[in-house]
Amino acid sequence: xxFTGRRRKLTVHxxxxxxxxxxxxxxxxxxxxxxxxxxxxxxxxxxxLLKTVENLGVSFVKMSEQYSKKLHAEISGLNFPFRPEVDExxxxxxxxxxxxxxxxxxxxxxxFILRLAYCQTEDLRRWFIQQEMxxxxxxxxxxxxxxxxxxxxxxxxxxxxxxxxxxxxxxxQLINSSYGLSGATIVEQDFYxxxxxxALDLVRTRKVFLQGGYAYIPHQDIxxxxxxxxxxxxxxxxxxxxxxxxxVQSDERLQPLLNHLSHAYVGxxxxxxxxxxxxxxxxxxxxxxxxxxxxxxxxHKALRxxxxxxxxxxxxxxxxxxxxxxxxxxxxxxxxxEFIRGKVDxxxxxxxxxxxxxxxxxxxxxxxxxxxxxxxxxxxxNPPSQGDYHGCPFRHSDPELLKQKLQSxxxxxxGIIQILDLVKGMHYQLACQKYFELTHNIEDAGFSLNHPxxxxxxxxxxxxxxxxxxxxxxxxxxxQENAAANGASVQPQPNTTQAExxxxxLDSYFLDE
Amino acid sequence: MSTxxxxxxxxxDLLPLYYRRLFPFxxxxxxxxxxxxxxxxxxxxxxxxxxxxxxYVRYQSFSTQNELEKEMQKMNPYKIDIxxxxxxxxxxxxxxxxxxxxxxxxxLVFDIDMTDYDDVRSCCSAADICSKCWTLMTIAIRILxxxxxxxxxxxxxxxxxxxxxxxxxxxxxxAARKLSVAARSAVAEYLSLVKGGEETVKKxxxxxxxxxxxxxxxSVVERYFPQYALVGxxxxxxxxxxxxxLSLLPEDILCxxxxxxxxxxxxxxxxxxxxxxxxxVVHHKRATSKxxxxxxxxEIMLQYCYPRLDVNVSKxxxxxxxxxxxxxxxTGRISVPIDLRNLDKFDPFEVPTISLICEExxxxxxxxxxxxxxxxxxxxxxxxxxxKIRDYKRTSLAKYIKMFDxxxxxxxxSRKGEMLKKSDLQKEF
Numbered sequence: 001x002x003f004t005g006r007r008r009k010l011t012v013h014x015x016x017x018x019x020x021x022x023x024x025x026x027x028x029x030x031x032x033x034x035x036x037x038x039x040x041x042x043x044x045x046x047x048x049l050l051k052t053v054e055n056l057g058v059s060f061v062k063m064s065e066q067y068s069k070k071l072h073a074e075i076s077g078l079n080f081p082f083r084p085e086v087d088e089x090x091x092x093x094x095x096x097x098x099x100x101x102x103x104x105x106x107x108x109x110x111x112f113i114l115r116l117a118y119c120q121t122e123d124l125r126r127w128f129i130q131q132e133m134x135x136x137x138x139x140x141x142x143x144x145x146x147x148x149x150x151x152x153x154x155x156x157x158x159x160x161x162x163x164x165x166x167x168x169x170x171x172x173q174l175i176n177s178s179y180g181l182s183g184a185t186i187v188e189q190d191f192y193x194x195x196x197x198x199a200l201d202l203v204r205t206r207k208v209f210l211q212g213g214y215a216y217i218p219h220q221d222i223x224x225x226x227x228x229x230x231x232x233x234x235x236x237x238x239x240x241x242x243x244x245x246x247x248v249q250s251d252e253r254l255q256p257l258l259n260h261l262s263h264a265y266v267g268x269x270x271x272x273x274x275x276x277x278x279x280x281x282x283x284x285x286x287x288x289x290x291x292x293x294x295x296x297x298x299x300h301k302a303l304r305x306x307x308x309x310x311x312x313x314x315x316x317x318x319x320x321x322x323x324x325x326x327x328x329x330x331x332x333x334x335x336x337x338e339f340i341r342g343k344v345d346x347x348x349x350x351x352x353x354x355x356x357x358x359x360x361x362x363x364x365x366x367x368x369x370x371x372x373x374x375x376x377x378x379x380x381x382n383p384p385s386q387g388d389y390h391g392c393p394f395r396h397s398d399p400e401l402l403k404q405k406l407q408s409x410x411x412x413x414x415g416i417i418q419i420l421d422l423v424k425g426m427h428y429q430l431a432c433q434k435y436f437e438l439t440h441n442i443e444d445a446g447f448s449l450n451h452p453x454x455x456x457x458x459x460x461x462x463x464x465x466x467x468x469x470x471x472x473x474x475x476x477x478x479x480q481e482n483a484a485a486n487g488a489s490v491q492p493q494p495n496t497t498q499a500e501x502x503x504x505x506l507d508s509y510f511l512d513e
Numbered sequence: 514m515s516t517x518x519x520x521x522x523x524x525x526d527l528l529p530l531y532y533r534r535l536f537p538f539x540x541x542x543x544x545x546x547x548x549x550x551x552x553x554x555x556x557x558x559x560x561x562x563x564x565x566x567x568x569y570v571r572y573q574s575f576s577t578q579n580e581l582e583k584e585m586q587k588m589n590p591y592k593i594d595i596x597x598x599x600x601x602x603x604x605x606x607x608x609x610x611x612x613x614x615x616x617x618x619x620x621l622v623f624d625i626d627m628t629d630y631d632d633v634r635s636c637c638s639a640a641d642i643c644s645k646c647w648t649l650m651t652i653a654i655r656i657l658x659x660x661x662x663x664x665x666x667x668x669x670x671x672x673x674x675x676x677x678x679x680x681x682x683x684x685x686x687x688a689a690r691k692l693s694v695a696a697r698s699a700v701a702e703y704l705s706l707v708k709g710g711e712e713t714v715k716k717x718x719x720x721x722x723x724x725x726x727x728x729x730x731x732s733v734v735e736r737y738f739p740q741y742a743l744v745g746x747x748x749x750x751x752x753x754x755x756x757x758x759l760s761l762l763p764e765d766i767l768c769x770x771x772x773x774x775x776x777x778x779x780x781x782x783x784x785x786x787x788x789x790x791x792x793x794v795v796h797h798k799r800a801t802s803k804x805x806x807x808x809x810x811x812e813i814m815l816q817y818c819y820p821r822l823d824v825n826v827s828k829x830x831x832x833x834x835x836x837x838x839x840x841x842x843x844t845g846r847i848s849v850p851i852d853l854r855n856l857d858k859f860d861p862f863e864v865p866t867i868s869l870i871c872e873e874x875x876x877x878x879x880x881x882x883x884x885x886x887x888x889x890x891x892x893x894x895x896x897x898x899x900x901k902i903r904d905y906k907r908t909s910l911a912k913y914i915k916m917f918d919x920x921x922x923x924x925x926x927s928r929k930g931e932m933l934k935k936s937d938l939q940k941e942f
Contacts, residue, residue, distance in 0.1 A: 029628070176722040177724055178722075179722070192806055196696075197693075197696050198700040200695055200696055203699045203700070204699040204703060204705050205702075206703055206727075209725060210664040210665065210726070211666075212664075212666040213665050213666025213667070213688070214666070226695045364808075456601060
């Protein structure tokens, strides 16, 4: 009971001002202390949300009814804020689920955590900005007019408006520049005058009146300029964050976590070897043609052809093999037998390469049980250079070569065109998924591909007639694995909901003092 | 040998003369320095040369006008392209850490090429042009020039004949040079109306409401359409070309009025009246049918006449474009500025070739009257420069360089205006 009192007090905390509106421009970083576990949960869940934003944007027309509906469901499902007003009744602890205030706090904090993780490279920044913008566009559009206006006021977003006289003078042009405008609505509605560079989406589609380098934007389209503002601020902020990153990275608790966040896909990490020992070395050649994704098939072929793979290739392929169930002994035998057929003799292999394979299995060095690379990692980090065969063939191959390769694998010409179109649109994972569908002769893969080991698993599932489905589904989601194994002081047990809550309460208790 | 005859084989002999005595280096340097407002603007600009046998040299850069002059006189490039202003000197791009060498600014450029109109011109195809189809370039310039000035607020537009079959536009305003890739592509898309390739028949589709930009562009097209398309291109003269026009009409109108339409083809011989009757028949049908074909005549006119941009050239900051005053190796014509005040009179076949101007240089002087012209300047400029001025003034290149001068003067004036405004603002404090 006493806790309720404390909670109430907390809501009038100055920070509360920050959460007065369900949408914010993330101008102020959070200043409170939070537990490491909360830090991680927040980050992971926002990443999940952004990932959904990305997937929906690929599968549906952005801002279409279906898109908005699905995105709305995801936002509320992950307990991110979507209600315009703070529901007073939900502030009391008796209500099930987190309060609106807590959701807003989570929105705020999680955004800033991901900034840290996603400011490091150009690619990461671009991805992050794109998803955050799509999310913001949806959330802003979803607001009732009165909350939109309130949002503008609160964030001090003022744009030059046209005078009534000006509007009357240009009324014909204004009417003909946007949908659903008439003489009457023009008088009623505010029109904002901004440099055309700030409203490119409207300029591109010729949905706004332009004169002398200025775009005249009706209030109904104001999301465009707000979004432009949002993008400008975010990209500046990310550049600044990147500069101060070394300070954050020196924190040994956060550094592995942030790295993990920016590299790994949230979801199954395929490091748990349920199927360990289920694959024999003799099967690999056949499996590589049947069930390996193109990236691994390419690596396997390169290894068989040249009896060697460089470091990047060994990591990507070795961890994948570990993920499909090779034991350490099998892996050592596999790599040795191949390498000694080339320029490396057994002695040199044992000295120079065996270590790195044991290392991969967590038997050397800092004993990290490395997880197989996700698609995102393969696509975004460590691009292949001269002599490398790793990377994502859809991302890192010349389209013409990719085409030839697909032709040699007997894919239908129409299928190849579809794949190349996806590649052109930079939808590498979808291209791979299409490759899966074509090579397995199915209409719809029925999953969204984001991990080479997932590809393998799904393929095996399909080829063995779905016998293994149940077991696979049971594989627990274990996102924290990497950080935990790295010895960071993050709660190692996934089942810590209760502990987290207590920690949260404790934290707020201290904060209150 | 007639004066305008150009033989590509002579190019290697003519280029040294052109670069030594005629190429307007001082104006060129003045242009690309932009008043020296931004540090290293000229220094960090990429030039690329196409040498004999299509040897392509990228990432050339020069610190001074003199260096540029010396290098061009040494290399005698067949073609000169201008690229972006980079973060570092392009000639040293290999020495900086990868990723840090980046294209920062460039003029906003447009490239319109006659080959893109092949499906709508009957007079020529591919690289060929004639005075008939040149009207398409005139229309393109009128439409784009108006939009870039009125809609986007740009002032310093340099329109240049490419030397063969098209025109280029260099938008040189500071704001234009600073545009991001996204902004460039947005501008280019705003200006593009004709969409689709070989697999698309109907390439222009209008929808309600008609944007002011489209109405403005239409009014330009309407001015040229009857004379150019109906009379000049015989749009409705042969069965084949009529069929092509009819294929742009909506299905239902076509079904219902095919008879009427073919009838009019037999009874009416005057192309202008045929067009009127075609419109009348379709409008009549439109009244009875519910939707579609509302803007059919506008769409046809636009498909046949609206400028077709090479959007990719405009989008990229680092995209190269053939430089003004570069020679076109195939035609020998100099890439010269186009005078918009006399746009309708511009004739690409009158543009001087390198052989013509080199020949003019060799001719004995017609009179000494030009002497007076340069007299007052003699005290200011050094003798070498003065001789060069006298050189080009004796050729047909003179009027184009004068135009270029006027363009540069206008830019200098508005730069000065900007600076005055800025210092006025400062005085208020």
